[in-house]
Amino acid sequence: MSPVYNFNAGPAALPKPALEAAQKELLNFNHTGMSVMELSHRSSDYDAVHQQTKQLLKKLMNIPDTHEILFIQGGASLQFAMLPYNLLSSNKIGQYVLTGSWSEKAVKEASFIGETNIAASTKESNYTSIPDLKNVHFSDNDAYVHITSNNTIYGTQWKQFPDLTHAPLVADMSSDILSRSLDVEKFGLIYAGAQKNLGPSGVTVVIAKKEIIDSAQTNHVPTMLRYSTFSKNDSLYNTPPTFGIYLLGKVLEWVESIGGLTKLEEANEEKARVIYETIDENNGFFSGHAEASSRSLMNVTFTLPNEELSKSFLTLAKERGFVGLNGHRSIGGCRASIYNAVPLEACVALRDLMIEFKQAN
Incomplete structure (x- = not known):
């Protein structure tokens, strides 16, 4: 057939080698006689996929031991609420930098849960730029500072990230994670829907400092909205999106193979x-x-x-x-x-x- 040039915003193009590898194993994964989609998430065959995917992501992004890798469902949209449920205590403020529609949605969800503030915004210019860091205002009472690293609708992207000491830097990296080198240590928490750079839709990757997960006051939070639930159970508290994680692993193998x-x-x-x-x-x-x-x-x-x-x-x-x-x-x-x-x-x-x-x- 004629070539197709896929410029979809998400779900987006996947590497052909990753798709071909999945196609080859689709009906018989690792000599099990079953598709990876049919395996128990408690089986040793699936566990090998789960662990290898985590280790490859850690290696490629140079994720330090201070951070935990979690596989969650619900997309970035669920993270808009999950984040404040875990980090936004009653005497703190969630600071948000508005650079587009997704950061607007993130602060709206957080406002249902606790006190929020807009640290900076470029809405008045229809989000044609990223705010100058000199114009971003913080508070000593910040629970975290939230940014959206890349804005799919408006075509803008953070080139430099704030250096914070007073509060964790949190980033929605759904549309540019794994696209460039960055210092993960700068961030208290990163979250990203997989469907643009990491793999198919259905998986959300969260990279969070262990101390943030451990210190979260979540006695009032439903079990599936606690980061600690996923951390303590290696993202296997309930059935994870196993095929999505498997294909994420194939994408990471491709990234490693090209350098x-x-x-x-x-x-x-x-x-x-x-x-x-x-x-x-x-x-x-x-x-x-x-x-x-x-x-x-x-x-x-x-x-x-x-x-x-x-x-x-x-x-x-x-x-x-x-x-x-x-x-x-x-x-x-x-x-x-x-x-x-x-x-x-x-x-x-x-x-x-x-x-x-x-x-x-």
Whole structure:
């Protein structure tokens, strides 16, 4: 069949080698005569998958022994509530930096549970940038400071993270986890839905400092909303999304095979450069939503001179095998989500299509 260029925002492209490995083992995993989906989550065969996936993630992200890796369900949206349930005590404040729709949803959920405050926001500019760290205001009474590291709708991304000593830094990294090197030690807690860079939908990875989990006052919190439930039971308190964790492991094996985060980050920078240069060199026809200093390496958002041209471009793109290029309704235009598994060839093909379309119009 004709090639398909998958720029979906999520669920997103998965590495072909990971899918092919899963396909090969789909009906008979590890000579068990069963699919990994059919194995008991208490079996030794599945336990090997579970442990290897954790160890690979720890190795690739250089996660220190001070942090615990948890596999949870419910997506990042559940973390919007789970986080304050565990960390936001009655005499503390949850600080939120607003950089898009997902951080708005996160603070809304937390406000049902405890006191919150907006430390900084770029909403007034329709989230075209990340706030300057000099303009982020904290309090001595902060329970944590929450950021969204990458904003899929608006195409912005944090380039530097706050250095905090007074409270844990918490990050929703759903759309850029494992896409670049970072110092995990800086963060009290990281959470990420898997469906953009890590694997299929259904798994949420939480990386949390053990001391935060241990010190959480959760006697009033339902069992399945406590981080300690997952920590004490190795994320096996109830049946985890076993196939999702298995496929997450396959994706991590692929990342390791291509040279780890260093090589992946180089590839992501090159993919983004190809498209951003096309936007900049054709300024006036293609216009980026994000300010240059805040541009995301994962989601490239841009508009054309008018809605009619945008529709024509998207129609042509669909005919040529491009999938998922429609921009979010809040800003319109186009969005190319170029997560880890999107190959450079797809970005080059998009560049060529953009140039061709401009020349024809």
